[in-house]
Amino acid sequence: MPHLSRSLSLALCGWLAGFSGGFAETYRAPAHVRVFHGDEAIATMDAIVEAEGAIIGRGKGWFDAILPQDLALKGQAAMGLTEGARFEVLDKNIDDQLKRFDGRPNAGVYHTVAEVESEIAQLVENYPDLISSESIGTTFEGRPVRAVRISSQGDDANLPTFFVCGMHHAREWISVEVPMGLIHQLVENYASDPEIRALVDSREIWVIPVLNPDGLEYSQTKKRMWRKNRRKNSDNSYGVDLNRNWGYQWGKKGASTRPSSDTYRGTEAFSEPELVALRDLALRERPTASLSFHSYGQLVLWPCSYDYDVAPDDLVLAHHAREMAKLNGYEAKQSAGLYPASGDFDDWFHGVLGAMSYTFELGKQFVPDEAKVPGIVEKNLKAVHYYLKNCADVLPLLSHQVPEATTNVQDSYPVSFKLSPRLKEHNTIQSATLSYTTAAGTTAQVAMTLTGDTYKASIPADGYGTVHYSLQVLEDSGRTHRFPATGEHTFRVVEALYVLVDDDAGKNYQQYYIETLNALEKPFQIVTTDALTVEQLLGASGVIWFTGEDTGSAITRPEQEILNTYLAAGGELLLFGQDVAYAISTSKLLTEALRVKFVKDVARGTTLKALPEGFLKGQTFTINQGQGIRQKFPDSILARDGGVTLLTFKESEDDSAVSHDSGVHKAAYFGFGLEGIDTPEGRQTLLGRSLEWLAQDSALRRLRRARALRQRGGSDLDLARLEADVLESAQTLQENGAIDTIEALVDMADGRLRKHLLRKLKALRAPSKH
Numbered sequence: 094m095p096h097l098s099r100s101l102s103l104a105l106c107g108w109l110a111g112f113s114g115g116f117a118e119t120y121r122a123p124a125h126v127r128v129f130h131g132d133e134a135i136a137t138m139d140a141i142v143e144a145e146g147a148i149i150g151r152g153k154g155w156f157d158a159i160l161p162q163d164l165a166l167k168g169q170a171a172m173g174l175t176e177g178a179r180f181e182v183l184d185k186n187i188d189d190q191l192k193r194f195d196g197r198p199n200a201g202v203y204h205t206v207a208e209v210e211s212e213i214a215q216l217v218e219n220y221p222d223l224i225s226s227e228s229i230g231t232t233f234e235g236r237p238v239r240a241v242r243i244s245s246q247g248d249d250a251n252l253p254t255f256f257v258c259g260m261h262h263a264r265e266w267i268s269v270e271v272p273m274g275l276i277h278q279l280v281e282n283y284a285s286d287p288e289i290r291a292l293v294d295s296r297e298i299w300v301i302p303v304l305n306p307d308g309l310e311y312s313q314t315k316k317r318m319w320r321k322n323r324r325k326n327s328d329n330s331y332g333v334d335l336n337r338n339w340g341y342q343w344g345k346k347g348a349s350t351r352p353s354s355d356t357y358r359g360t361e362a363f364s365e366p367e368l369v370a371l372r373d374l375a376l377r378e379r380p381t382a383s384l385s386f387h388s389y390g391q392l393v394l395w396p397c398s399y400d401y402d403v404a405p406d407d408l409v410l411a412h413h414a415r416e417m418a419k420l421n422g423y424e425a426k427q428s429a430g431l432y433p434a435s436g437d438f439d440d441w442f443h444g445v446l447g448a449m450s451y452t453f454e455l456g457k458q459f460v461p462d463e464a465k466v467p468g469i470v471e472k473n474l475k476a477v478h479y480y481l482k483n484c485a486d487v488l489p490l491l492s493h494q495v496p497e498a499t500t501n502v503q504d505s506y507p508v509s510f511k512l513s514p515r516l517k518e519h520n521t522i523q524s525a526t527l528s529y530t531t532a533a534g535t536t537a538q539v540a541m542t543l544t545g546d547t548y549k550a551s552i553p554a555d556g557y558g559t560v561h562y563s564l565q566v567l568e569d570s571g572r573t574h575r576f577p578a579t580g581e582h583t584f585r586v587v588e589a590l591y592v593l594v595d596d597d598a599g600k601n602y603q604q605y606y607i608e609t610l611n612a613l614e615k616p617f618q619i620v621t622t623d624a625l626t627v628e629q630l631l632g633a634s635g636v637i638w639f640t641g642e643d644t645g646s647a648i649t650r651p652e653q654e655i656l657n658t659y660l661a662a663g664g665e666l667l668l669f670g671q672d673v674a675y676a677i678s679t680s681k682l683l684t685e686a687l688r689v690k691f692v693k694d695v696a697r698g699t700t701l702k703a704l705p706e707g708f709l710k711g712q713t714f715t716i717n718q719g720q721g722i723r724q725k726f727p728d729s730i731l732a733r734d735g736g737v738t739l740l741t742f743k744e745s746e747d748d749s750a751v752s753h754d755s756g757v758h759k760a761a762y763f764g765f766g767l768e769g770i771d772t773p774e775g776r777q778t779l780l781g782r783s784l785e786w787l788a789q790d791s792a793l794r795r796l797r798r799a800r801a802l803r804q805r806g807g808s809d810l811d812l813a814r815l816e817a818d819v820l821e822s823a824q825t826l827q828e829n830g831a832i833d834t835i836e837a838l839v840d841m842a843d844g845r846l847r848k849h850l851l852r853k854l855k856a857l858r859a860p861s862k863h
């Protein structure tokens with residue numbers, strides 16, 4: 094129809110309305126305002142929303158909104174904003190932006206509702222094997238809500254199902270162009286493009302290019318900046334915000350109860366026929382992934398939207414959002430981070446169907462210049478392809494628990510996937526299988542077991558390096574899904590072996606250590622003292638050193654030097670020897686590093702009692718003193734300055750084992766050989782507990798050793814990983830208020846780690862200043 098001039102059409106509209114039942118829809122030009130919210134971000138946003146505004150973007154300390162011009166010009170007083178808030182009108186009438194369309198017979202490159210209808214009809218005619226179309230409902234003004242299904246496979250094929258939706262908001266014309274571009278591309282390039290063909294062969298893709306046809310029509314022919322649908326409300330205003338009317342967390346933040354507001358939520362969830370139509374299609378087709386287009390802001394948004402709550406599968410959602418954002422050059426963020434808004438598309442698909450769900454805010458304007466449209470469509474279709482290709486799993490419903498890089502290659506690595514609350518309620522998974530390749534290259538598939546809400550399995554350890562794995566689930570419907578859809582999850586086994594130093598000059602006591610370490614499933618490597626280097630020790634998980642019957646000569650000076658250097662670099666040492674204290678009674682190693690005072694060679698007694706201060710508390714051991722070759726000369730010792738008595742001889746009350754944690758290193762000296770303990774169980778308890786103690790709070794020591802090793806010119810250890818461990822342990826230290834330890838961390842940290850720790854230290858000290 095020919096365009097009336099703006100003023101005439103407005104006058105006419107008011108005039109007609111005036112005569113047809115006593116209500117008038119006054120035209121209020123939309124202004125673009127920037128609100129600086131002061132301390133009350135949410136309250137200020139609420140005030141704007143509850144007035145007649147719609148928030149469209151947000152920055153640090155401010156947000157942008159569209160407000161009726163008359164309200165905008167009255168300024169903040171009219172809005173009931175909080176004290177600190179300030180208000181700036183950026184554009185008095187954003188309708189002007191779309192002046193370029195005035196008087197034109199259509200919307201230029203932008204699709205009209207009629208064009209969408211006729212193009213789809215044409216495509217269905219041309220490609221009947223690939224695309225079908227149905228009207229899923231009828232709007233207030235009697236228009237069909239159009240949905241198309243694209244797939245080369247029949248309905249019974251049970252394929253991963255995607256929903257792609259445009260045009261919730263009337264003025265966001267560009268939001269029709271990407272879904273329309275997708276429809277064209279999928280069917281028209283099917284024959285020529287193998288990637289497209291693979292998608293169309295293996296997916297069921299539903300596209301709803303115009304969810305709000307009444308609104309689009311109205312925006313293109315009457316009020317350019319119209320946002321809502323065209324329902325007539327009880328107060329004679331028009332329109333419900335379709336992106337505030339979805340039925341998950343409906344009626345909470347960021348949605349107005351006021352019918353004239355641009356973000357009016359409606360009288361109840363799903364009061365709007367457009368949403369009932371799409372909801373019912375979704376309940377029928379059960380998509381596992383959904384995507385909704387809006388403008389503007391150049392954003393990829395993931396749930397939750399209604400509030401700052403973090404979705405249980407946030408990691409998965411965020412990961413794919415970031416990957417897609419790389420492809421369209423947008424910024425990825427959690428939806429509520431833009432601003433909380435309840436009753437939106439994303440939250441319903443994610444919260445109720447358990448589907449993956451995203452909102453793209455396209456471009457930098459509601460209706461970008463026509464010349465920009467092909468570029469916007471092209472880059473966003475790249476992101477959509479990624480989505481279709483990589484997010485075909487049901488597994489966004491599962492959150493993935495990443496195994497820790499392990500300290501022990503004989504441990505098995507637990508892998509688990511936790512059901513989202515939604516999936517727990519309607520678990521459609523029949524069975525789950527873990528496929529893996531271990532670091533040593535062993536490949537296998539194992540069934541995962543469901544315990545509570547978590548699927549679990551473990552990957553056996555058989556070497557250092559990268560472990561690859563993926564999950565497959567079989568659904569009740571017979572569908573299978575792989576997670577990740579392409580590629581694999583990986584983690585690295587980064588830790589080194591224990592080093593068992595055999596300082597026993599060829600005698601046979603090492604078998605006791607070997608048996609015990611094997612029983613404890615601790616990986617180790619045996620070295621002798623001939624060619625021993627500090628580097629060998631620094632690269633280990635910890636050092637177990639035994640002297641066996643090395644009577645009299647025990648540990649040589651060069652060996653003491655190696656041990657002192659090792660300990661000063663964050664070493665962890667267990668030293669066993671019935672004659673060590675006797676032989677090196679005045680050495681720095683014994684007195685300073687081990688904090689042991691020698692008392693007497695050949696102790697009295699065979700019963701060892703643990704003191705409650707030490708980590709062996711509650712234990713009693715018997716050594717075979719004097720029985721054969723094994724244990725003739727157990728040392729009598731005493732703990733000195735900070736040494737902690739672990740074991741005493743029952744008969745003499747002298748100590749027989751002492752530990753010391755210097756804050757830099759950890760070490761324990763046992764004045765007897767492990768072989769002296771009379772049972773395998775006793776040996777396992779003693780060595781097992783000792784290794785456990787050594788490994789406690791070891792992050793900083795491991796980092797120190799890795800650094801020292803690197804300085805000495807070589808390391809396979811993953812410094813970044815170790816630094817991350819330190820950071821993590823600093824977190825708990827902070828909670829416990831251990832300023833000293835964090836100071837020690839700062840001293841040896843550099844770069845980002847140092848900055849991070851300094852910040853923690855500052856935070857930790859702050860309260861005490863007041």
Ligand code: 0X9
Nearest residue numbers: 149336387388398428432433434
């Ligand atoms: O407010 C909306 O509905 C969307 N933005 S728009 O400017 N196109 O109106 C954003 C929806 C995403 N949800 C949240 N940010 N909570």
Ligand code: ZN
Nearest residue numbers: 262265387388
């Ligand atoms: Zn929108």
